[in-house]
Amino acid sequence: MLPGPLRDAVITKATSPTVSAAVDLGAIYHYLQIYIPTIVTGDVSFQVSFDNVTFKTLGTGSAIIECGTGNLITVVELGGFKYIKVVTAGTQTATTVTFKVRGTNL
Numbered sequence: 001m002l003p004g005p006l007r008d009a010v011i012t013k014a015t016s017p018t019v020s021a022a023v024d025l026g027a028i029y030h031y032l033q034i035y036i037p038t039i040v041t042g043d044v045s046f047q048v049s050f051d052n053v054t055f056k057t058l059g060t061g062s063a064i065i066e067c068g069t070g071n072l073i074t075v076v077e078l079g080g081f082k083y084i085k086v087v088t089a090g091t092q093t094a095t096t097v098t099f100k101v102r103g104t105n106l
Contacts, residue, residue, distance in 0.1 A: 003104035004029065009086040011097040020086040020099065022052055029103025032078040034086070039070040039097055042090025048081040055085055078103065 004027060009020040025032075036044055044065040047055040063076055078084070086099045 003033065004102045006100050006102045009034075009084070009099040009101050011086065011088065011092050011099075013092055013095050017091040017093075018088050019047070022049070022055070023084050023086075023101060024052065025082050025084065025101070025103040027103060028080050028082045029078055029105055030080055031104045031106055032076050032084065033073070033102050033104055034065075034076065035073045035100035036065070036067050036070040037097060037099065039067070039088055040090035040092055041069050042088050043067065044070075044099075045087045045089075046076070046078075047085040047087055048078065049083040050081065052083045055083070057087075058084075075104070075106075 004025055007023050009023045011020045046058040048058045049055045
């Protein structure tokens with residue numbers, strides 16, 4: 001399966017300054033490519049869901065990206081999910097912060 005299309009994972013300060021809106025990757029994927037824009041210092045992690053209703057924190061290890069102030073691209077093991085949320089450890093001060101994500105099975 002080819003990688004999915006790039007999608008926006010947006011953190012909106014007024015809604016939640018640390019958690020993005022849910023993103024439908026369009027299919028179940030085992031890996032996630034992510035572009036992390038410039039952010040307030042803090043790790044990036046993920047919440048995942050099978051049904052786009054109940055979200056749970058995605059494990060530890062490779063699912064937590066130590067990224068400082070961002071501005072990097074990486075791949076994390078997703079483990080077979082279709083819906084994700086991006087979570088930052090630091091409260092974002094910009095009105096919106098947009099991460100670019102797409103699923104892939106490499």
